[in-house]
Amino acid sequence: MSRKTKASIAVLVSGGGTNLQALIDAEQKGIITSGHISLVISNNPGAYALTRAANAGIETAVITRKGCGDQQAMEAKIIETLESHDIDLIILAGFMSILSSDFTGKYDHRIINVHPSLIPSFCGEGFYGLRVHEAALAKGVRVTGATVHYVNEIPDGGEIIMQKAVNIRENDTPESLQKRVMRLAEWKILPAAAEKVSAQIIASIQ
Ligand code: GAR
Numbered sequence: 765m766s767r768k769t770k771a772s773i774a775v776l777v778s779g780g781g782t783n784l785q786a787l788i789d790a791e792q793k794g795i796i797t798s799g800h801i802s803l804v805i806s807n808n809p810g811a812y813a814l815t816r817a818a819n820a821g822i823e824t825a826v827i828t829r830k831g832c833g834d835q836q837a838m839e840a841k842i843i844e845t846l847e848s849h850d851i852d853l854i855i856l857a858g859f860m861s862i863l864s865s866d867f868t869g870k871y872d873h874r875i876i877n878v879h880p881s882l883i884p885s886f887c888g889e890g891f892y893g894l895r896v897h898e899a900a901l902a903k904g905v906r907v908t909g910a911t912v913h914y915v916n917e918i919p920d921g922g923e924i925i926m927q928k929a930v931n932i933r934e935n936d937t938p939e940s941l942q943k944r945v946m947r948l949a950e951w952k953i954l955p956a957a958a959e960k961v962s963a964q965i966i967a968s969i970q
Pocket of ligand 1: 778779879880893
């Protein structure tokens with residue numbers, strides 16, 4: 765039997781997919797060498813992330829809660845799809861659905877997520893997307909950033925893998941802050957963490 769030289773990565777998305785793009789670019793540039801993005805799953809049929817995946821020649825699947833009936837059925841379909849593609853690492857890149865403990869328990873240390881704040885600030889249920897930056901500005905913090913962490917049964921509660929800080933400016937809006945956090949932090953640490961965890965997975969299955 766031939767040995768796997770790269771971890772098979774599935775990226776789960778819901779929206780624009782700029783983090784997915786950062787992962788695709790990183791693989792093309794050789795920043796990610798221990799993993800290969802082989803599948804993109806979206807729970808939103810209109811996600812622009814699907815176009816990004818198609819442009820890069822990556823197989824896509826759309827699996828919605830509505831289409832499946834409920835969250836449990838959606839997760840079962842996602843698991844079936846991951847298993848049929850022999851996926852080793854699941855990356856949540858703007859995936860706006862909280863996965864159940866049954867799901868996260870099945871993939872212990874095999875799911876990572878990018879969150880747009882310095883966890884444990886501005887995280888957990890209800891903190892996603894622009895809301896995170898609105899909360900940071902409302903609190904008046906001077907520094908925010910992004911975190912990549914393992915996903916467990918606690919929303920944004922798993923072990924931290926990487927973080928990067930970003931300074932807040934006097935005239936920041938939630939939108940300007942979101943853009944800067946993405947550019948300076950998320951798009952850098954997500955590919956770096958993907959490489960780190962892929963290398964660990966490959967080493968563990970040799
Ligand atoms: C990103 O900022 C990501 O960190 C955030 O949603 C955005 C998705 O953008 N995720 C969360 O808030 C998860 N709690 P993208 O689709 O362009 O990558």
